[in-house]
Amino acid sequence: MNAALQSHTASDRLNAQQASQPTAEALLQVQGVSLEYRTPERVVRATHQVSFEIDPGDRFVLLGPSGCGKSTLLKAVAGFIQPSEGQIRLAGQQVTEPGPDRIVVFQEFDQLPPWKTVIQNVMFPLLASRTLKRREAEERARYYLEKVGLSAFADAYPHTLSGGMKARVAIARALAMQPKILLMDEPFAALDALTRRKMQEELLELWEEVRFTLLFVTHSIEEALVVGNRILLLSPHPGRVRAEINSHQYTLKSLGGVEFQASAQRIHRLLFDEGEAHAVEPDLRFQDVRIAY
Ligand SMILES: Nc1ncnc2c1ncn2[C@@H]1O[C@H](COP(=O)(O)OP(=O)(O)O)[C@@H](O)[C@H]1O
Ligand SMILES: [Mg+2]
DSSP, rough: OOOHHHHHHHHHHHHHHHHSSSOOSSEEEEEEEEEEOOOOOOOEEEEEEEEEEOTTEEEEEEEETTTSSSHHHHHHHHHHSOOEEEEEEEEEEEEOOOOEEEEESSSOGGGGGSSOOHHHHHHHHHHHSSSSOHHHHHHHHHHHHHHTTOOOGGGGGGGOHHHHHHHHHHHHOOOOOOEEEEEETTTTTTTHHHHHHHHHHHHHHHHHHHHHEEOOOEHHHHHHHOOEEEEEEOSSSBBBBBEEOOOOOOOOOTTOOOOHHHHHHHHHHHHHHHTTTHGGGGGGGOTEEEEEO
16 A cells, blocks of 8 residues: 555544544545636636545546646646635645645656656656655665666666657656655647557556556546546536546446447537536436536
8 A cells, every 4th residue: 555545544534533524534625716817917717616526546537628727727736826716635734835745747748857867857856855865766766667667768868768658757757756646737648649548558557556546637538538537527718517427437448339438428518518518417327427516
C-alpha cells in the first residue's frame, strides 16, 4: 500500500474522532468552486459552483469541451489559483498553495530540462523539495523508472527519447514524489493515436501496480471511459457539473463494443444537448449516474 493511502486512513480516523463528520471524508473535496480570471477589462468565469469528491485510489476524470474550465480546475486543485467561491480540501486541509502532495503532469513533455539525463530529471523534484537525500532519491528514481519500463534509458537525454518515452519519464518523475494525488492535464493529447492508446494502457497497468489516486483531464469521451473509474461531465463555458458517471467497467478492450459506444453517445448527449440534459435522465440506463444537476 502506498504512503498516500495510509495517510488518508490516518486522517479518516482523525476526522472520525472529531465527530463533526459522521462519515469518512473523501481524499479530495471540491465544494461549490467558482474560478475566475480577472483582466483589467473584465472578469472571465471559468467554472461555476463545481463540486466533486475523490476517494483514495480513484481514477477520476474531468471531461468537457475545450474552454469549460478543466485546466483551471486542475490548477486550483494544484494550488496555483484560489477559488472566488467555495473551497478545496485535500485530506481535510484547505488547499491554499502548491505543495509536494499534489504533482501535475502537463501535456507538454518538453517540461523535462534537456540538460538533465532521464534519471536526473526524475531525481530533481525529490532533491529540490528536500524530500530525499541523493542516494535515496536515486534509488527511488530507479524504482519508478523500472515501473514505467525505462530502466535502460536512465542515462539518456530527453531529446533522444520518443514522445511516449518522455511521457513515461514525466509520469515516473511525478510518481516518485509519491503525491497524495497525481494531476494530469491532457497528458497524451500531443501524441499520435497509437502511442496515445499505448500510454493509456500503460497508465492503467501502472495504476494496477501502484494504486495511486489520479485526477485526469481530457476532452476525449473515449479516453475518459478508458482511463477513468469515475467521470465528471462539465458543461461548456463556464464549466458546471452536468453529471457524474461510474465508468469502472470499461477498459481498452471495451473500445468499439456496443455497450461502450452506447455510453459514449449518452455522454455526448449529456455534454452537448442543453435541452436534453434533463429530459434524457429518466431513461438513462446507467445504474451508475450518481449525481445529475
Ligand atoms: N490566463 C487566463 N486569463 C483569462 N482567461 C483565461 C485564462 N486561462 C483560461 N482562461 C479562460 O477560462 C476558460 C477556461 O479555460 P481552461 O480552464 O483552459 O479550459 P479547458 O482546459 O477546459 O479547455 C476559457 O474561457 C479560457 O479562455
Ligand atoms: Mg485545458
